[in-house]
Every structure is written in C-alpha cells, then in structure tokens.
Amino acid sequence: MRAARLIKMVLLLQSRPSMTAAELARELEVSERTVTRDAQALSEAGVPVYADRGRAGGYRLVGGYRTRLTGLARSEAEALFLSGVPGALREMGLQDAASAARLKVAAALLPSLRDAPDSAAQRFHLDAPAWFREPRTPGLLPVTAEAVWADRRITAAYRRGESTVERELEPYGLVLKAGVWYLCARVPEGGAFRTYRMDRFAAVEIHEQRFARDPDFDLPAHWAAEAERFARSILRAEAVVRLSPAGARGLARVVDPLSAREALAGAGEPDGDGWVTVTLPVESEEVAHDQLTALGPEAEVLAPRGLRERFARDAARLAALYGT
Secondary structure: OHHHHHHHHHHHHHHOOOEOHHHHHHHHOOOHHHHHHHHHHHHHOOOOEEEEOOOOOEEEEOOOOOOOOOOOOHHHHHHHOOOOOHHHHHHHOOHHHHHHHHHHHHHHOOHHHOOHHHHHHOOOOOOOOOOOOOOOOOOOHHHHHHHHHHOEEEEEEEEEOOEEEEEEEEEEEEEEEOOEEEEEEEOOOOOOEEEEEHHHEEEEEEEEEEOOOOOOOOHHHHHHHHHHHHHHHHOOEEEEEEEOHHHHHHHHHHOOHHHHHHHHHOOOOOOOOOOEEEEEEEOOHHHHHHHHHHHHHHEEEEEOHHHHHHHHHHHHHHHHHHOO
C-alpha cells in the first residue's frame, strides 16, 4: 500500500512544477505528516525530492528527474478509455485505476502539454442520467464489473416479478442507459444472449472458471439491436393522426423516435394546409394521450375512436376554462 502511494507521489510531482504538503495530502488521502515521512523515504531511496520552506514552499523534483514507472497496467489502460465517464468509473469501482492511469499519462507528457488533461476536462463532460431522476447505483455493480473485466462466469439471482430465479451467466458487457445499468450476458446452455437490469439482481457469485468470449460479439451493435427490439415490443397499438408542419417536426420529441420515423416515412402527401396524416405505432391509448397532448393544436387524432374522444373531452374542458 505504501509503495503504491510513494509511486503516486513521484508521479504527482513529476506532472507539476511543485506541490504543497497540503495538496499532496489531499491527493494521496493521507495526513501532511505522512507526506513529510514519504518525502524523506523517497529521498533516502535516491529520488531527488526537494522541500522548499516558507509560506510559498512545497515539494518538487530536482534536476528534471523523471521516473520510468509510467507503464500502464492492464486495469489502468482499460479504465483510461472510460475516464470521460467519471460517475460510471466510480460506480464500477474503477476510479483508483483511472486516477493512476491519468497520472502516468500526465507524467509521460512534455512540460508544454501538461495542461492537456485539465484542458480536455473543461471542454467535455458526460452527464449520463436522465433529467428529473435521482440515479441509484446497484449494490452488485462493482462485483459484476469485476467479473466482466476478468471474463469469469457468475451465478446471479434475478428478481422477476414476485419470484427470484437463478441463472449461470457469462457476463459480456455493461451498458449505462439514461442512468440505469444493464448487463449483457450469454447463457451457457444454448448460447443465447440476454440483457438484464442490474438493479434487479439480488445476488451475484463469481466463479473461478473463465469463459471464452465469442470473437464476433459486438457490444454496441448488440445493445442497439436490443434497444430497437424492446421499443418494437412495447408498441402494440396504432393511432391515426393529422399533423401540422410544426407537429410533424415535433413528433420525435414527444414519442419514441423509432415510432416517429416509421410514421413519418409512411405519411401521405400534405393537404392544402400542409398537414399530413400518419399511422403512429403507440404503446397504448393512455400513453399516446399523454404523449400527443404535448403537441397541442398541432395534432388531431382521427383514430381510434376512444383516443379521439379523450382529446375531444380535453378540448371541451379547455374551452370552458379559457372561453369568453
């Protein structure tokens, strides 16, 4: 533990002109007294750490000293590619590996490029969770992520409705979608791939046995296909709707984008006022009512009759509220 901290201290000093004891203590998560002892230990080991005294003082490396301990470990290299999603790294338990990787990269950069990590961080940030939703990290995410990285089979207890089922799985990859974590895994018996919500796992046990990955498996392509399949599976009804030009432009904003694309692709020719009639795949009348209400007078429901009557009642109530 101390050896790793000493290496991190050298890398920190190599990546910056100087650092105060307080700054080093904060980065290393130790006391300033421990920083003093570590600096002395490094000096005795031949690392030229120099302490400047006074209010503006601090620690620095003398004579352009550069460590050769900048080779990335596998976990650090893998975490580095995820460093743009700090929340995801933290939830998977990879923040320490990513921090070490960034330090090693910073230490290997020329002095003129030392500000590159901070410059990039100030120009790009990914906020994955959806608006108005408090993200919750599944408690079993770190252990599942460990199995994913190590290609180890797991036995998972998965809540399905009121019951819990147990499955042996080969965990291929994790996906973070709008603040919700999913596991894409292969079932050894039959070789079918399945997608599971991580917050429905009740228990996960990692096996010593490793599995051989299918070299043709493509996680982004698999997820895209699963997402489209899921979207199609819930669109079980249809609504016939007239849309103004503004309504047609705003359709994808209020309904599923796949549904909007299919509806507009099959639209007839615009009428004299520019309105088009589309057949819109919807989940249910209730959901369609909630979604299409957002288009206001830019949409007119023609069918089914029950949905049209809902909007007619809404229109009557609005007229009573706002009529003169």
